[in-house]
Amino acid sequence: MTLGVASAGRRVAPTIRQVAALAGVSRATASRAINGGHLVSPQARAAVEAAVAELGFTPNPVARSLATRRTGSVALVLPEPNTRVLTDPFFASTINGMARALEHTDLQLVLLIARQDGWSTRTVRYLTTGHVDGAVVASHHRDDRLNRELVESGLPCVFIGRPLDVPATARYVDTDNDHAAQLATEHLIGLGRTRIGTIAGPADMSAAIDRLSGWRAAMGAAGLAQDAVELADFTVEGGGAAMARLIEAHPDLDAVFVASDLMASGAVGELSDRGVRVPEDVAVFGFDDLGVATTTTPALSTMGQPIEDMATRAGQILHALLAGEEVEEISVMFPARLVLRESA
Structure with missing residues (x-):
């Protein structure tokens, strides 16, 4: 078959009609074969594939999208302000993990960032009206109607972190936050600390809820008081402010379990400003081990969680769902590891 040539001598790209003619099938059959349709005989599919190879045919992505009702894009949704996403290593690890999951696929990653009035409504509309084929959602909150x-x-x-107030069919990957926090608190108790407080994260996030639960479980099992609790927002500034409130209300504290390393770094800074020595006067234990823990003075003991691996697994699950594969697991739990440094 001879391809047409443009007036300037430029080679004209082959069309689906030419593929169909060379393969000896209808245009509709050729389109179904190229776009992965199931209603095509093996013989017709082989003929179309041979014609595609001979002609050097490349499917038009817009036409393919219309035929398959697929966009070839998936969203990573981060319901947090831009400034938080750009400064918290949790999000860099999440993005890296998703990129790794999609590296050898044909899927394009779309990043949706922001948390402000009306954002959930706009995002739901965008995600559910054909702009993407699926989504991974991280750092989500209880009051997000998005979930x-x-x-x-x-x-x-797929959610990164156990989603709250959603149907039980929601798929997610998570760290065993409850058990990890319990291990961290038990370590502090094992050091002989008896007046142990905690700086928990936001009360509308499952990670914060579960880490507070783990702290309470360890304190209760040891018969220790559970009244030294402050909430913060997973930021350095929030951790410092919570530490100030905690030490003023409970000046006899000798240890504190903090639900993130960013907050723990703020807590260490606040204690230092007050002349409180870490760990001699107050031991500090964080959570995450994403880089911040080694930049504080002293370096933080922490619970390491594999955020990048979790994001990769979430992306792999989403890819499998889009490929029509059976995915039996609803939740995937990753263990955290005890990382001991100078602060505890």
Whole structure:
């Protein structure tokens, strides 16, 4: 078959009609074969593939999208302000993990960032009206209508972190936060510390809820008081402010378990400003081990969680769902590891 040539001598790209003619099938059959349709005989599929190879045909991505109703894109949704996403190593690890999951696929990653009035409504509309084929959602909050509406819409989605107040069918990957926090607190108790406080994260996030639960479990098992609790927002500034409130309300503290390394670094700074020695006067234990823990003075003991691996697994699950594979697991739990440094 001879391809047409443009007036300037430029070679004209072959069309689906030419592929169909060379393969001896209808245009509709050729389109179904190229776009992965199931209603094509093996003989017709082989003929179309041979014609595609001979002609050097490249499918038009817009036409393919219309034929398959797929965009070839998936979203990573981070319901947090831009400034937080750009400064918290949790999000860099999450993005890296998702990129790793999609590296050898044809899927393009779309990043959606922001947390402000009306954002959830706009994001749900964007995600559920054909702009992406699926989504991974990280750092989500209880009051985000996004979570429930995504699950109920039927859009393939996976959460990083156990989502709150959503149908039980929601798929997620997470760290065993409860057990990890219990291990961290038990370590402090094992050091002989008896007046142990905690700086927990936001009360509308499952990671914060579970880490507080683990601290309470360890304190209760040891018969220790559980009244020294402050909440913060997983930021350095929030951790410093919470530490100030905690030490003023409980000046006899000799240790504190902090639900993130960013908050723990703020707590260490606040204690230093007050002339409180770490760990001699107050031992400090963090959570994450994403780089911040080694930049404080002293370096932080912490619970390491594999955020990048978790994000990669979430991306792999989403890819499998989009490929029509059976994914039996609803939740995947990753263990945290005890990382001991100078602060505890």
